[in-house]
Structures are given as structure tokens and as C-alpha cells.
Amino acid sequence: MMNLDISPKAVKPLSYLEMDDLETQEKVISLGKKLVSSLQQKDPDQVTTWMINYLSEQIERAKDGACEQAKKDCFETILQLWESHSTFPNGTRPFESFESISKALDSLNPESHIPRYYHQRDSNEPKNLDESDNWVEIAKRIDGTARTLITFMFEQAVLVSSSEETKEWINTLAGTIKSNEVNFILRFHAEKEPDEIENRVKNLTKRINNLEAFERLSKSIRHSLNEELRNLK
Structure with a gap:
């Protein structure tokens, strides 16, 4: 049950609209x-x-x-x-199908430039890398790849959650109220301008290159895991 007082005395304008328009x-x-x-x-x-x-x-x-x-x-x-x-009750909320995506994004924030698992050391530290540092570098790359994969999955989640109902809400809200939900959906789903398409192509190419590099890294990691397993046996 919603607990909302919308009697005229309780209502306060949320924004100034041109009532003569x-x-x-x-x-x-x-x-x-x-x-x-x-x-x-x-x-x-x-x-x-x-x-x-x-x-x-x-x-x-x-x-x-x-x-x-x-x-x-x-x-x-x-x-x-x-x-x-x-x-609103379940099944009646606008953009309800995007709620779980939004909550997960708040938690994971794949667009952050701050690594989720690995935090960069002081850049003034000596850069003579030993074998352990090489493993740390691999960890950094995996962290970046994880962000790439998570971002792609969220984009796909937004796309498959969009429907005619979503379009209706977006069109209905156009020109009335600023909606964080609409901005969130359009960030992943809006038709892009030519310069945005060019940036998108660059970003996708970079993601593919990152994943290909990760595939090569994963073979090396798998080899190390198998070697350790053999030693334990």
C-alpha cells in the first residue's frame, strides 16, 4: 500500500511549468x-x-x-x-524492469576509472619489475577486462529490458519532468549522433582488443594453475 498524501494542500510544485503553454x-x-x-x-x-x-x-x-x-x-x-x-506497488511502477540493473550499477560502477579489485601504487615507486610485479600487472589487466565485460552485460540488460512500454513512458515524460531513469536508459539505448558513433566504434574496438589480450593472459594463468595442480599431485 502506498502512503502518499496528495490532497491539494499537501501538494507542492516540483518545478515551474509554463501553465499557459x-x-x-x-x-x-x-x-x-x-x-x-x-x-x-x-x-x-x-x-x-x-x-x-x-x-x-x-x-x-x-x-x-x-x-x-x-x-x-x-x-x-x-x-x-x-x-x-x-x-508504487509491484507491477505498476514505471521503468520497474530496470530497477535491478540500476541497483547493480550502483554497486559495481563499471564505468569508474578506479579499479574494483586493484588500486594503483604510488607512481613515484621504483619501476624495476620482478616476477611478482608481473603477476600484479596481470591482475590489473584482469580488473580492466572485468569492467569491460560488466559494462557490456549491463548494456545488453538495458536493451533486453526495453519494450514498447518503455518507449511510451519516455515519450510521455518528454518535455515535462527530468527523469534519472530516462537518462539512465538513454545513456545505453539512445540513437547516436555521427560523432558519438565514431566514439562508440573506438570504444568497441578497444574492448575487443582488451578481451583478446585477456584470452592470451588466461592461457598463461591456466598453465600456471595446471602446473601447480601437477606439483600437488
Whole structure:
């Protein structure tokens, strides 16, 4: 059950919208309708049912040429409801299929330049490498390769989680509210400009080269593991 007070007195504007802009008004109304439709997808509890009815009534009042205050109350209610969309029941949350991806990204952060497992030593240290240092260098390369693989897997996860419903939400939100979820999805999924395509090609080529280098390294590591196993036997 969602615990949300969206009575007119409790609602505060989340951003300043051009209320005289008819296009903006239509977009906000469309967002309200989309929220109502989303909440109706599962059997709603009593509070959710009240919320659906309350918002539907406000939308009708705003559409029927009601006073400016009625329109303002409607828009602010829609914006307030969107602010709380992460508390919607399971099966009704916008972009719900991306939640696990986002949480994993927060934890793993594959785009960070800081190694996940290995932290670079002071660059002022002597650079005369012995055999142990060579193994450390291998560890650094594996760390970079792991990040390459993780980033690719997240990109694929976003692609397979996208649907017509995802596109509808993105289009509905366009021109109304800044959404971190939309930015997150478009970061992986947006149609790219020519210069972005060129950078993408360079990044993909670099990833492939890293993986090929890792394949060569893995053979060396496997050889060492097999050698140790033979010695133990």
C-alpha cells in the first residue's frame, strides 16, 4: 500500500511549468493519464483506488475548462505523484524492469576509472619489475577486462529490458519532468549522433582488443594453475 498524501494542500510544485503553454499542459495531462493506467494494471488496494479516482477527477476538471487553480492543482498532483512513483506497488511502477540493473550499477560502477579489485601504487615507486610485479600487472589487466565485460552485460540488460512500454513512458515524460531513469536508459539505448558513433566504434574496438589480450593472459594463468595442480599431485 502506498502512503502518499496528495490532497491539494499537501501538494507542492516540483518545478515551474509554463501553465499557459498548451503543449506543456497536454503533456502533463498525458503523464497523469499514464500514471492512472499504470496503477490500474494490478488489483489496487483501497488507498490506490482512491488515488486513481482522485487524479482522474482532477484530470477531467482540468480538461473541461475549469478555473486556473483547478488546472494548477491537477498539474501539481500529477508531479507529486510522479515524485513518489518508486513507491508504487509491484507491477505498476514505471521503468520497474530496470530497477535491478540500476541497483547493480550502483554497486559495481563499471564505468569508474578506479579499479574494483586493484588500486594503483604510488607512481613515484621504483619501476624495476620482478616476477611478482608481473603477476600484479596481470591482475590489473584482469580488473580492466572485468569492467569491460560488466559494462557490456549491463548494456545488453538495458536493451533486453526495453519494450514498447518503455518507449511510451519516455515519450510521455518528454518535455515535462527530468527523469534519472530516462537518462539512465538513454545513456545505453539512445540513437547516436555521427560523432558519438565514431566514439562508440573506438570504444568497441578497444574492448575487443582488451578481451583478446585477456584470452592470451588466461592461457598463461591456466598453465600456471595446471602446473601447480601437477606439483600437488
